[in-house]
Amino acid sequence: MKNNRLQGEGRINRNRPLNFIFNGKSYQGFEGDTLASALLANDVHLVARSWKYHRPRGILGSGAEEPNAIVQLEKGRLTVPNARATQVELYEGLQASSVNCWPGLEFDFLSINSLFSRLMPSGFYYKTFMWPKKLWMSYEHVIRKASGLGVSPELPDPDRYEKTYAHCDVLIIGAGPAGLMAALAAGKMSARVMLVDEQSEFGGSMLHSNETINGQPAQDWVSDTCEELASMQEVKLLPRSSAFGYHDYNFVTINERLTDHLPTGQKTGGRERLWKVRAKQVVLATGALERPLVFANNDRPGVMLSSAVMQYVNRYAVAVGQEIVIFTNNDSAYETAMTLLEAGLKVIAIIDNRINPGSSMADQLRSEGVKIIDQSVVVDVKGSKRINAVQVMSLQPGGDKVTGSVQTIACDLLAMSGGWSPVIHLSSQSGAKACWDDEKACFLPGVPIQHERSAGASNGCFDLKNCLSEGMLAGNEAAQQCGFEVDASIQLPVVNEVIFNRIKPLWLVPSMFKAGRGPKQFVDMQNDVAASDIMLAAREGYHSVEHVKRYTALGFGTDQGKIGNINGMAILAQSLQQNISETGTTTFRPNYTPVTIGSIAGMNLGGELFEPVRKTAMHGWHKQEGAEFENVGQWKRPWYYPRAGESMLDAVNRECLATRNSVGIIDASTLGKIIIEGKDSGEFLNRLYTNAWKKLDINKARYGFMLGEDGMVMDDGVTIRLEENKYFMHTTTGGAAPVFSWMERWLQTEWPELEVFLTSVTDHWATAAVVGPNSRKVVSAVCEGIDFDAQAFPFMSSREGLVNGIEARINRISFSGELAYEVNVPANYGLQMWESLMAAGEQYDITPYGTESMHVLRAEKGYVIVGQDTDGSVTPVDLGMDWVVSKVKDFIGRRSLYREDCVREGRKQLVGLLTLNGSDVLPEGGQIVEDPNASIPIPMIGHVTSSYYSANLGYSIAMALVKGGLSRMGETVHIPLADGKVIAAKISSSIFYDADGEKQNV
C-alpha cells in the first residue's frame, strides 16, 4: 500500500498509530489525523460517488465545507450518516464506508447515469416524472434509493445528550488568529468570555501556516495563548464545539461533541452537549472558506482546494500528490506552492488567470523552477478515478474567452483557489444583510443588527497581521460595551507584513465549448449542479436566486452551499447580465453545520424523561390490580382492569354491568379543581358559564358549560358553592390548565374590577367516585358525620365529613346516571380512603372501573365529553343542551350564539345512532352518508363521535354529529367503512338508558 506520509512533523502523534477500516479495508493513521487525512496518507483519493450522476469523487477540502467525502460511520445503533470525513477525528477501530454507491465504490452500477447526464438537466425529476400522477409514488421510491445520502439508523440511539445554559459577557466564535486575539483582549479585561471552535484544537489557519509570530512559529504563539487563556478564571474554552445558530437577542446555540473522537469502548457519559448561550456581546471570527474554480471535470479525485492541500501537508504531514499543478486567481495559492516545495514535493506549474501576477512569492517560486503560466486557465482534466493530467489554454485579452492550443500537463494533483468567501453565516443569521465587495470579490458581513461584530477573515481580512489587530480591537470593543476597561498592557504580536495582489474573479472558466456544452463544470458537487444547469434555469425564466436554488438544488445538502453558492450566484448573475449585488445571495439559515436530532432532543430523547408523568395517589393500587393505563394529557389513568383471560371488551362489559347492578368505583382525582373565592365570585361564574350561579344554595352543585367567545363549547364540569363567596369548580382532566389560564386572563385583562381569587387544587385532592345502586351503603359505611338519607343529602349537593378521621368532602354528583358519590380527601390520604371504600364495598362486590367503562356509562346516558363529542365548532344548541344556556344574562360567547352561522338550518347536531344490527359497533370517526350508492364523492352529512358496545343494553350505541340531526329522528343513515362494508344505523335520541333520570335520584 502506498504511503504518502511526509517526513515533516505536522500535528500528528507518530507514537500513537490508529487502525481503522474504510469500505471494508484496514488502514493505519495517527492520533491527530482526521479520517480524510488518514485516507489521503494511505493514497485513498476516491471516497464517494456523487448524488445524481454517481461520478467518482475525492476529498476536496479539509473542514466543514467538504461536499464529497461524506461517509457512514460505524454500524447498528451507533451508526452516523453523512459524517464529513474531513471533520471526523480518527480513533482506534473507526469504521466508515462511502455513501451513495451500489454495489460498491469502485464499480457503481448507477454511474451509468453519468453517461446520460446530458439528458438529466436541472428540474429533470420535475419534468420527467410528473405523469402519470399515480406512478409518482413508485418513481419516488426508485429515485430516493438512487440518490440518497447516508442511511438513517434503524435502532434507538443508545447515546445520552445533554443541554446546558450559559450567560457570558463576550462570546467569541472561532479560535483562529482573530478569535484568539479577541479572547485574549477581552479576557485580560476580566470580562466573562466564552471561546468556541469547531475543531479539536484552537488555532484555525495558524495550525498549518508557515508564518511566524513574535519571531516564533505561529503554532507556538497559539499554544502559549491557549495556555494563558486557560489560566484566566472567567474564560471558558470550548473546543469541538460548533456555534450553529445565531438567534434573536444574542442567543447562540452551540453543539459540543464530547465523545465522538474516542474509540467506541472508551466513550462514557453524554455524547453531545447543546449549549444555549445568551451573550451580551458576540465576536464572530469564523474565518473564510476557499472557493473552487469552475472548469470541466473539476470534480475528479485529485482536484482539491489549495488551502486543503497546504493543510494536509503542514498539519497532517500528508503528501496529497507528488507532481502538482496549481490553478488560481489570487495570491493565496502561492503560499501553498511554497509549502509544497518546502515539503520536497514537485510543483510543476501555477496557472493564473491574471496578467503577470508578480508577488514576491512568485519570483521566489520561479527561481525554484516553478513554471508560472499567467493569463491562462485549466479547461479540463484527464483521468476518472484520479486525475493524470490537466489541460491548459490561454485567455484572450479581456479574459472571457480562451485562445490558442491546448497544453496538456501531466500531474497527479491539481490544487485550485478561486478566492475566499468569508463565513458570514452567523452574521447573516443574526439579521445583518450581507453586502458584496467588488475589490475582495466576496460577500462581507452587513451592518450589525444585534450586539455583534466580525473580525479577521470572516470580515474579509485575509492576512495574519490584520486578523490579529482586528481581533484585538473586537475583543476590546466587545468587553468595553459590557462595561470593562481596556487593559493597556496588551500588545499586538509582531508579524511580517505580506502584500497581496488583487484577486481577479473567475466565476466560470471559459472553455472551447459553447456555453452549456462540453464536459460538466461543477458548481455544487454535493448536489451535482453544473454551470450549465444554472444557465438553463436562467434561460427557463428562473431569475430569483431563491428559485434557482430550489430548481437546481444548488446549495442544498449537508454542506448547504459552502462550496458552491458564491460561484453559482455569480454564474447566475452573469447569465442574467446583472452584477452580483443585484442577484444577491440566498438566506443563510441555521444550522451552520448539521446537528444531531439527539442534541436538540437532549435528555428528552424518549423514555421516562420525554414528558412529565402525573400519577394519582392511588396509582400504585391500580398498578397492583393489573390495570391497563390510558394517557390523558400527562396523567396516567386506569383504562380498564382486566382479569385473567379477559379481553378489553370482556373487562369493560363486566365493569359496566357491575356498576349499574351493584357498585363500581373509579379514580376521579385527575379532574381539574379550582377554588374561586372573593366577593365577586358569583358574578364571575355568571360571566364564565352559560348558566346562572348567584342563586345557587351553599353546598349545592350545578353543571356548567363554558364557551369560547366564539360561542363554541370549551369545557364543562360541576361547580359547588362552598360558602357565600367561595366556589369549587371541576374542569375536565385535559382542561384544568387551559381553563385556569382562561379565567386568569379574563380577571386580569378585562375585568380587573372583580374581586376574585383563583387557586388550582387539582393535585391537592384525591377523589374516588363510588357509583351504582349500592354506593350509598358503601360510602355511608366509610364517611362519618354525614346524614346520607336520600332527602337529607339529595342529588347535586355536597357535604363535609370525615373518612378515617380525615377531613373529606362528599359530592353527590353523577357522570353515569346512577346514584353516585364522589369522595374527596387530601391527596396524601387518597390510598387509605380508596382502600376503606374497597373494604366497605367488598360485600357488594365493588368493582373498580377505568376510563373506558366511564365512557360507556356516560354514553348510555348521552352525556357528552368535551373534545370527543365536540371539536371546537359545536355550540350548546348543537348539542341539544339549550337548557344550560341562560337567556337573561351575558356570558362569554353569548353574542356568538346569535350569529348568522350559529342559527342557520342544517348545522351538525348531536344525535344517537343505533345500528340496525345491534352487534355492529361503529368506528369512532366513521363518516355518515344518506345514500351509500350515490356517485363518488358521496356527500357526507356527519360523523360518529362516540361508539361502544353497551353490555347493559345488549347492543351497540353511538353518538354522532349529523347535519340537521335533531329533525331526522328515526331516519336510516349509512356508515361506509374502509374495507367496503357499509353499516346502516337509525338516528335516535342520544339518551339510551334511563331517559327519565330516575336512577340518580333514588
Next chain:
Amino acid sequence: MLQIPCPWCGIRDESEFSYGGEAHITRPLNSENLTDEEWADYLFMRKNTRGAFLEQWQHAQGCRRWFNIQRDTVSYKISASYKVGEQPPQGMGNEK
C-alpha cells in the same frame, strides 16, 4: 429567543411566557346591540402590523401576570412593557 421584560419580574427568556395577541381590544358591553359584523370585528379581526405593535403576553412560567409590550414585528425589538390598565407609550395605539 426573545428576552421579554415582565413589568413585575424583569427581563426573562421568551420560553417563560405565553403569547396573547393584539393588546387593547375591549370587549363590547352592549353586545346584543351589535350587528354580526361589528361583533365579528371584535371577535376575529386582528391587525397584522409591520413595525411597532402592542401585544399581550402572560408570564406563564413566572408570576402569571398578563401585561402588554410594544414590539417591532420586523426587528423584534421590544421598546416598552407596561401593566394591564396602563396606557401605551405616547403616540402609540393599535388604531384600526
